[in-house]
Amino acid sequence: MARTAGSHAQTTAPKVKAAALTLFSRHGYAAVSMRQIAAEVGVQAGALYTYTPDKQTLLFSLMHDHMTELLTEWGQFVCETDPLARLMGFVRCHLDYHLPRREAVFISYMELRNLNEENFATIENLRKSYEDRLEEIVQTGMTQGVFLVSDSKIATMAVIGLLKETSTWYRPDGRLSAAQLVEIYQKMVLQVLGAHI
Amino acid sequence: MARTAGSHAQTTAPKVKAAALTLFSRHGYAAVSMRQIAAEVGVQAGALYTYTPDKQTLLFSLMHDHMTELLTEWGQFVCETDPLARLMGFVRCHLDYHLPRREAVFISYMELRNLNEENFATIENLRKSYEDRLEEIVQTGMTQGVFLVSDSKIATMAVIGLLKETSTWYRPDGRLSAAQLVEIYQKMVLQVLGAHI
């Protein structure tokens, strides 16, 4: 079946998402206009509405993609049953996924409040589900006596925060490689949780 | 000197800042209009320009206030020379200042990219200056052999991130008091830095 002249759906669709990802992460969702996105893609503003019903849905799709891929990644990665090994896997998986995705990470942390009620609830559930996986590891480790933690909820959020901060300073061409960072962070996370090592 | 009828500068000025603080933190700078701020204050939009030359300056003043007060606070707090004691003071001072100021904290983390070039540079310098105070503590502790850290820069950012995450979940009426949190966080920070205790 010959394509209609001027039809570029298969190349334009991802371009729209890519442009929105870059612009939203750089200037913020509310500060970016559909015209700016269109200019970045190389089309007129009206053409964007072939790929998204509205701006809100475009934001949601970026955040939804990011979170579901993260959960899929963790689902495929995890296999160990030992809480210590699972924890090390979590840190590695988290950094491997987040470090190369600075733009999506920024959006996922910053644009929650620009989601409408329904979309917010969906993304929040995914985020919570991710944090729950870590908390479960922490709690198992506590019961087994391998972690020494005052409060599992606080400790979980401390680890999340410690890992999350990488997004503010990490650069792919920085002083330390991703592999080196994984090693350093694995050690620090063990220490925060008072792991017996 | 009798004031002109309808003159409320001394009560309106802080109201404008307070309204902007609340609305910017809740919906984001770009998503909040001057009309919304005016409505929150109880005046018409035009009246706001008696108190700020423009919206950008209003944002800047909020962030500038927050950062300079934080640095002042730390300047008054710090006295110990022992790195361990200084570190404990840093954690206490950081949480005491940040926990009751969720709105300003949110803005300071999220709205950097909505500052113009000049304002951004000013705020970034203040932020950097704050982080430097922590890094200095970490480095002194390393040289004195009280902290066991792979990389002082990374460790500093880890501590910042760990503390910063409190802003996403802390509530004044939550399960744990600020004092209890200070204690828990002091312990976790010591552990991340591999302190000999």
Add this chain to the structure above:
DNA sequence: GTCTATAATTAGATAGAC
């Protein structure tokens, strides 16, 4: 200091031609 009115611009989204 605050109001009303308004200028000048820009926003998201749609219609219809090609």
Add this chain to the structure above:
DNA sequence: GTCTATCTAATTATAGAC
């Protein structure tokens, strides 16, 4: 699928009356 043109609504900021 994309373009041009356009609708409607909202935006920041200013001017001048009170």
